[in-house]
Amino acid sequence: MNNPQPPLSSRRDFLKTSGQIAAASALAGVSIPFVHAASSETINIALVGCGGRGTGAAKNAMDQTGPPINLVAMADIFEHRMKGSHDSLKRALPNNVKVSEDTKFIGFDGYKKAIDCLKKGDVAIFTTPMAFRAVHFKYAIEKGVNIFMEKPVTADGPKSRLMLKLNEEALKKGLKVGVGLNSRHSRALQELHKRVQDGEIGDIMLMRGYRMSPPIGSAFSEKYPGPDNNLPGKPTELQWQISRFHSFIWASGGCFSDFYIHHIDHLSWMKNAWPVKAQALGGRHYRDNYVDQNFDSYAVEYTFEDGAKLYMDGRCMIGANQIYSSYVHGTKGMAIAAKSGDTGLPSSTFKGQNPSKSNLIWTSDVPKNEVESHFNEWTDLIDAIRSDKPFNEVKYGVEASVVTSMGRMAAHTGQEITFDEMLNHEHEYCPNADKLTMDSPPPLLSDKDGKYPVPTPGLKKGKNWQEWYV
Numbered sequence: 001m002n003n004p005q006p007p008l009s010s011r012r013d014f015l016k017t018s019g020q021i022a023a024a025s026a027l028a029g030v031s032i033p034f035v036h037a038a039s040s041e042t043i044n045i046a047l048v049g050c051g052g053r054g055t056g057a058a059k060n061a062m063d064q065t066g067p068p069i070n071l072v073a074m075a076d077i078f079e080h081r082m083k084g085s086h087d088s089l090k091r092a093l094p095n096n097v098k099v100s101e102d103t104k105f106i107g108f109d110g111y112k113k114a115i116d117c118l119k120k121g122d123v124a125i126f127t128t129p130m131a132f133r134a135v136h137f138k139y140a141i142e143k144g145v146n147i148f149m150e151k152p153v154t155a156d157g158p159k160s161r162l163m164l165k166l167n168e169e170a171l172k173k174g175l176k177v178g179v180g181l182n183s184r185h186s187r188a189l190q191e192l193h194k195r196v197q198d199g200e201i202g203d204i205m206l207m208r209g210y211r212m213s214p215p216i217g218s219a220f221s222e223k224y225p226g227p228d229n230n231l232p233g234k235p236t237e238l239q240w241q242i243s244r245f246h247s248f249i250w251a252s253g254g255c256f257s258d259f260y261i262h263h264i265d266h267l268s269w270m271k272n273a274w275p276v277k278a279q280a281l282g283g284r285h286y287r288d289n290y291v292d293q294n295f296d297s298y299a300v301e302y303t304f305e306d307g308a309k310l311y312m313d314g315r316c317m318i319g320a321n322q323i324y325s326s327y328v329h330g331t332k333g334m335a336i337a338a339k340s341g342d343t344g345l346p347s348s349t350f351k352g353q354n355p356s357k358s359n360l361i362w363t364s365d366v367p368k369n370e371v372e373s374h375f376n377e378w379t380d381l382i383d384a385i386r387s388d389k390p391f392n393e394v395k396y397g398v399e400a401s402v403v404t405s406m407g408r409m410a411a412h413t414g415q416e417i418t419f420d421e422m423l424n425h426e427h428e429y430c431p432n433a434d435k436l437t438m439d440s441p442p443p444l445l446s447d448k449d450g451k452y453p454v455p456t457p458g459l460k461k462g463k464n465w466q467e468w469y470v
């Protein structure tokens with residue numbers, strides 16, 4: 001468990017890793033079918049989840065150099081979201097957007113129809129909220145297409161184990177699968193990872209991640225206004241919960257899983273290990289009128305096998321100090337990993353524990369065309385597809401999701417939670433994600449006041465998680 005898949009620290013390391021996966025497949029007697037798009041072929045993409053990130057990911061794909069990458073199908077549960085995404089992509093890339101009225105699909109089953117528009121070697125993009133990741137992944141594997149899916153990948157034990165199981169088939173088929181933990185494709189963080197592995201700052205003792213800002217996305221929600229609402233798309237309560245997915249654990253893992261996973265992932269990557277356990281504090285202030293399931297403050301202490309610590313502080317609060325950066329402390333020096341944001345440049349290393357100019361050892365200098373890690377993750381995926389190199393980020397995508405959920409669960413229950421407990425526990429937030437229709441009730445029902453269950457650390461004790469909802 002505590003041996004994360006070798007991180008893709010650089011192209012050179014990536015090739016080494018690829019070789020290991022290929023060798024492992026060969027040893028297992030598994031034949032890898034030839035499913036890659038030849039280097040000169042057009043690659044088609046289908047977008048499932050046409051929101052902010054989906055539109056960005058499709059653009060990142062079509063902006064790649066080389067033979068064309070064309071968007072041929074789109075799926076969403078809201079007409080207005082698809083229209084917004086389609087119109088902006090068509091304006092930006094008129095020659096690459098080849099979606100007709102016949103290849104736009106609205107509804108929970110739209111993903112199947114969109115994937116059916118692809119051929120082997122093409123890529124399905126999954127940028128809905130997390131709840132649907134395993135459903136979409138399963139069908140794409142059956143259809144033998146490559147995949148790019150956003151983080152987080154899971155929020156509970158059953159879905160984490162399912163994703164790892166499904167991935168065995170993806171590996172057997174030789175499908176290329178990218179997961180949107182874009183830190184791993186930051187050229188600065190890749191070089192920092194190499195420098196840390198080479199001992200530039202000594203042995204890692206402590207890491208710190210901070211994402212503290214006013215409330216963002218849909219982290220805070222007021223009551224569902226009822227079926228006769230005037231909201232865009234006139235959402236049912238299910239559709240409304242999905243459109244406010246950061247508010248609901250079943251949909252996204254809540255703001256903790258959705259917002260803090262990047263720092264947790266890239267800091268663990270620097271250590272080449274996952275934390276084995278977590279304990280945490282969290283609380284909810286001034287929020288009587290809100291119905292979401294999130295705390296507004298989280299402070300998680302993760303512990304690694306060797307006793308090293310990772311502290312992740314998250315806060316959604318107006319008027320409080322804002323910090324959004326990450327740090328690594330070793331026995332000889334320290335590093336700024338993300339200077340601002342999830343992967344913001346530059347990354348740097350320093351002698352000692354003070355990041356002063358006089359202590360500077362190295363600061364990243366990334367070529368202009370590789371500054372954007374969301375773009376780089378597509379460069380790396382498309383390169384693997386065109387040259388048929390093994391490329392599969394699911395294992396570390398799931399493990400990063402488990403570690404993130406472990407921190408959230410520690411805060412929400414007030415208990416110490418181990419990696420193994422988080423991976424192996426039985427409670428599943430949305431077991432019927434594959435059966436939802438436009439008329440389904442939401443998986444999480446409100447009480448008579450329109451409120452949903454919120455975490456109550458200390459009030460429920462023991463390890464009987466099946467009976468705990470948040």
Ligand SMILES: NC(=O)c1ccc[n+]([C@@H]2O[C@H](COP(=O)([O-])OP(=O)(O)OC[C@H]3O[C@@H](n4cnc5c(N)ncnc54)[C@H](O)[C@@H]3O)[C@@H](O)[C@H]2O)c1
Pocket residue numbers: 048049050051052053054075076077078081082107108110111127128129130132150151152180181182242243258
């Ligand atoms: N890697 C990153 O930096 C990054 C940044 C932003 C978002 N994300 C991730 O991307 C995902 C989407 O986030 P977003 O900000 O784009 O949200 P969004 O609400 O803007 O977009 C989500 C879209 O998915 C659609 N959708 C929901 N359920 C669907 C279903 N079952 N089938 C088809 N469409 C469905 C929604 O209607 C919406 O259009 C989240 O998992 C989020 O964590 C990652």
